[in-house]
Amino acid sequence: MKDEINLLKNNNNDLINSLQKTKNELEKLEAELNKEKNLKNSISNELQNSIQMHEKEVSMRLKFEAKLNNLSSMYRELESRFLVVSKEFQINAERMTELYNELANYRKENKELNKFNTKLQSENKKLEESKKMLTE
Secondary structure, eight states, X not given: OHHHHHHHHHHHHHHHHHHHHHHHHHHHHXXXXXXXXXXXXXHHHHHHHHHHHHHHHHHHHXXXXXXXXXXXXXXXXXXXXXXXXXXXXXXXXXXXXXHHHHHHHHHHHHHHHHHHHHHHHHHHHXXXXXXXXXXX
């Protein structure tokens, strides 16, 4: 019976040791599970941050593209206005040159007419003086 008691004690000790080893393994696995959970949370947070940053980047790109499209539209509009104004300016410059030439011709004619008028007035005076002399 002592042998049986010793055998039972040994079995009990073996079971206690086995239980202790199982508890140690359980603690190790729980610690590893906690590490994995923490790693999962960390990766999940990084993923959320990456998603948010990606969404912000996409939003910023869309805003940039909208601004760029707006600026391109404004540039095309200004370029077409510039072309119209340039053509009008060229037409007005040509017209102005024509008007300056016309003005110069009128001035030349006026000068000649003034000279002729002065000459006629001087001849008129001479004629009046001659007329006075003849009537006297």
